[in-house]
Amino acid sequence: MTGESDEVLTRVDEGTGLVTLNRPKAINSLTQTMVELLSTVLIRWERDDAVRAVVLAGAGERGLCAGGDVVAVYHSARADGVAARRFWRDEYLLNGQIGRFTKPYVALMDGIVMGGGVGVSAHANVRVVTDTSKIAMPEVGIGFIPDVGGAYLLARAPGALGLHAALTGAPFSGADAIALGFADHFVPHGELDAFTQAIIADGVHSALAGHAVEPPPSNLAAQRDWIDECYAGDSVADIVAALRRHGAGPAADAADLIASRSPIALSVTLEALRRAAKLETLEDVLIQDYRVSSASLRSHDLVEGIRAQLIDKDRDPKWSPATLDAVKAADVEAHFEPVDDDLSF
Numbered sequence: 001m002t003g004e005s006d007e008v009l010t011r012v013d014e015g016t017g018l019v020t021l022n023r024p025k026a027i028n029s030l031t032q033t034m035v036e037l038l039s040t041v042l043i044r045w046e047r048d049d050a051v052r053a054v055v056l057a058g059a060g061e062r063g064l065c066a067g068g069d070v071v072a073v074y075h076s077a078r079a080d081g082v083a084a085r086r087f088w089r090d091e092y093l094l095n096g097q098i099g100r101f102t103k104p105y106v107a108l109m110d111g112i113v114m115g116g117g118v119g120v121s122a123h124a125n126v127r128v129v130t131d132t133s134k135i136a137m138p139e140v141g142i143g144f145i146p147d148v149g150g151a152y153l154l155a156r157a158p159g160a161l162g163l164h165a166a167l168t169g170a171p172f173s174g175a176d177a178i179a180l181g182f183a184d185h186f187v188p189h190g191e192l193d194a195f196t197q198a199i200i201a202d203g204v205h206s207a208l209a210g211h212a213v214e215p216p217p218s219n220l221a222a223q224r225d226w227i228d229e230c231y232a233g234d235s236v237a238d239i240v241a242a243l244r245r246h247g248a249g250p251a252a253d254a255a256d257l258i259a260s261r262s263p264i265a266l267s268v269t270l271e272a273l274r275r276a277a278k279l280e281t282l283e284d285v286l287i288q289d290y291r292v293s294s295a296s297l298r299s300h301d302l303v304e305g306i307r308a309q310l311i312d313k314d315r316d317p318k319w320s321p322a323t324l325d326a327v328k329a330a331d332v333e334a335h336f337e338p339v340d341d342d343l344s345f
Contacts, residue, residue: 008037009059016200017045017054024060030068030116032087038120039094046102053104053204055196056121063112063134064121070142074306081297088147088293089343091116092286095149096345099123099282104204108192109133109174109183118182119148123282126204127183129174130192135182138169142309143262143301143317145269145292145335151276152285157181159224160231166269167236168257172220179218186215226251236266237324262301262319267327268292268335275336283345288336290343295335
């Protein structure tokens with residue numbers, strides 16, 4: 001069986017379903033069409049006894065997937081928001097579908113894997129990173145909040161590592177991803193083609209035995225002492241103050257990064273992770289994500305953040321409210337209220 005479109009390529013080779021995200025010029029950023037195609041093919045392959053495993057990869061050399069098509073979100077947000085909410089709804093349903101997939105689903109988290117790219121890979125049951133992996137949940141930099149079930153993983157990372165990743169939005173390595181619980185196995189970039197061929201020939205278990213290696217030490221995990229200490233504060237302002245007190249170096253760099261992010265997005269992100277830690281399932285967190293994302297469409301900062309980063313590219317967003325102290329508790333709370341079309345799984 002061969003299925004093909006401009007944006008997603010699928011085929012089955014000796015019982016292995018191969019799906020390739022195919023927008024390499026956009027680092028395979030997800031569109032509405034791609035989400036729908038991926039969901040449809042996974043439903044078909046899960047029901048097909050001839051398909052034993054699935055392998056997800058990205059076209060081109062730059063990465064698996066740089067996220068959702070946020071320029072499309074920008075235009076939708078400036079209009080009526082309907083297209084953006086439809087995209088998020090279908091994307092989050094797909095994330096849940098991947099999390100429940102009953103056959104081996106091997107996500108090749110090679111190169112850039114950010115935002116929505118995390119959603120289609122880090123909930124898989126076989127998550128493979130490489131020496132080129134560059135993974136992030138960078139949403140706070142565009143006035144948005146980590147979504148696609150990312151908070152489920154971030155809230156369960158050791159100590160405060162997940163909170164550090166969420167509030168800075170900074171990328172982390174493949175080794176870091178394993179330490180954070182975003183990935184399971186490390187396969188050298190140069191062996192990915194042979195690894196995929198081994199899955200087709202001998203199955204996932206044998207391919208991992210032959211190609212997965214011990215990951216290098218996690219740079220992020222090695223810094224847990226100061227991260228756990230500084231991120232223990234009650235508020236984002238408390239966290240930034242603790243990072244500043246820690247002095248020059250990585251803590252000061254983290255403080256500078258956080259200070260450049262959207263104050264409302266940061267405040268909602270902190271609350272989202274705290275709530276996600278108490279939610280039992282990925283699906284519960286995805287329901288929360290849909291509420292938070294829907295609310296973010298009403299905020300000034302989402303449109304302004306995308307404008308500054310991707311439309312005008314002046315890298316100078318004017319956040320509103322402009323400071324953490326100006327963020328009202330009621331504004332944060334409003335992001336978590338149920339919506340008329342709440343997700344259901």
